[in-house]
Amino acid sequence: MEAIILAGGFGTRLRPLTYTRAKSLLPIMNTPMITYLLDMLPKEVDTVILAVNYRKNQIESYLQSLNLDKKIIVNDEPEPLGTGGAVKFAEKHLSDRFFVLNSDIICSLDLTKIMKFHGKMDAVGTISLWPVDNVSEFGVADVKDDGNITGFVEKPKPENAPSNLINAGAYLLESKVLDYIETGKLISMEKEIFPQIINDTHRFYGYQFKGHWMDIGRITSYLKIHEFLLDKQNKKNHIGLKCDNQGTLEKSVLGKNVQIGKNTKIKHSIILDHATIEDHCQLDHCVIGEHATVSNHNDLDYVVLGDNEVLSEQNNKENEIIWTQPVPEGYPKKQIGNVIGG
Ligand code: GDD
Ligand code: MG
Numbered sequence: 001m002e003a004i005i006l007a008g009g010f011g012t013r014l015r016p017l018t019y020t021r022a023k024s025l026l027p028i029m030n031t032p033m034i035t036y037l038l039d040m041l042p043k044e045v046d047t048v049i050l051a052v053n054y055r056k057n058q059i060e061s062y063l064q065s066l067n068l069d070k071k072i073i074v075n076d077e078p079e080p081l082g083t084g085g086a087v088k089f090a091e092k093h094l095s096d097r098f099f100v101l102n103s104d105i106i107c108s109l110d111l112t113k114i115m116k117f118h119g120k121m122d123a124v125g126t127i128s129l130w131p132v133d134n135v136s137e138f139g140v141a142d143v144k145d146d147g148n149i150t151g152f153v154e155k156p157k158p159e160n161a162p163s164n165l166i167n168a169g170a171y172l173l174e175s176k177v178l179d180y181i182e183t184g185k186l187i188s189m190e191k192e193i194f195p196q197i198i199n200d201t202h203r204f205y206g207y208q209f210k211g212h213w214m215d216i217g218r219i220t221s222y223l224k225i226h227e228f229l230l231d232k233q234n235k236k237n238h239i240g241l242k243c244d245n246q247g248t249l250e251k252s253v254l255g256k257n258v259q260i261g262k263n264t265k266i267k268h269s270i271i272l273d274h275a276t277i278e279d280h281c282q283l284d285h286c287v288i289g290e291h292a293t294v295s296n297h298n299d300l301d302y303v304v305l306g307d308n309e310v311l312s313e314q315n316n317k318e319n320e321i322i323w324t325q326p327v328p329e330g331y332p333k334k335q336i337g338n339v340i341g342g
Contacts, residue, residue: 278296
């Protein structure tokens with residue numbers, strides 16, 4: 001059985017961190033995000049299809065370094081085809097029933113349970129569902145008590161949302177779903193395909209689960225997942241190998257080989273590998289990129305400093321994204337991918 005991992009987005013809402021890396025490789029507690037997804041795959045999945053385009057070599061090298069006991073197919077789209085187009089593009093590798101997984105999700109979903117539920121309901125497609133307050137950022141399902149989905153709206157206005165149950169980004173689909181997707185086009189699974197399957201087959205289902213779920217789509221959720229995991233693991237901080245910390249830390253994560261100077265206080269922040277924060281700095285809710293430097297006497301709140309950036313001495317900054325290097329070629333100015341037409 002195959003699992004398609006949708007890892008082709010640019011992750012524009014996570015820039016500048018995604019100027020230099022694929023979104024699915026962003027470290028979460030010092031481990032690339034995609035690892036959490038790979039750990040979720042049940043034994044029935046023997047083939048992982050990586051639906052990629054932007055920064056595909058990075059993703060491929062990382063997957064190869066893991067030596068998984070599963071076949072890895074790197075399915076490189078000539079250009080981003082959207083969530084539906086990417087699934088269609090994998091058609092030649094699919095045999096029967098397959099999983100599709102968004103690559104920016106951290107959750108407690110048990111994929112074997114979704115398989116059981118899907119079989120019991122004789123579904124054409126089953127999607128995982130999670131309740132949220134901010135429905136407008138997600139795809140929202142109209143669901144009957146038995147799990148049958150009768151409507152699906154992607155990113156609705158709150159007043160048009162049929163429920164508070166959103167698509168949690170993991171699907172189990174029968175191969176007939178592929179017949180609904182045109183080849184070689186930019187197509188959104190959520191906007192264009194799900195509504196058609198619902199209307200045509202009446203056998204589209206939603207599976208609700210318990211535990212935790214988070215979409216790591218923005219800097220705020222990137223910070224939040226770390227707070228959540230620190231609490232869950234009952235840790236004050238999480239510190240990588242070979243760090244030299246002379247300051248104080250509170251609910252923060254340090255990658256490997258991070259240097260923190262004297263009289264520096266770091267709260268609720270993530271400092272990636274090989275970064276340096278010099279003396280007399282205060283950081284609160286910040287993300288500091290790999291090999292970046294924050295010089296002496298900086299006071300930063302909600303600041304993201306991109307990889308390899310150097311911030312000069314004595315700044316007082318709030319709510320800023322700092323990136324002074326060229327934006328990579330082909331990186332979109334606006335968010336694309338899954339928000340086609342919206
Ligand atoms: N291969 C490929 N090609 N992958 C893509 C493309 C593409 O053109 N565009 C997006 N992706 C990948 C992203 O990397 C991500 O893993 C997944 O598809 C979903 O895209 P996002 O851009 O993250 O979508 P979203 O977060 O706005 O909304 C989606 O996820 C929500 C849950 O987090 C939708 O599926 C919503 O319905 C859902 O509620
Ligand atoms: Mg997302």
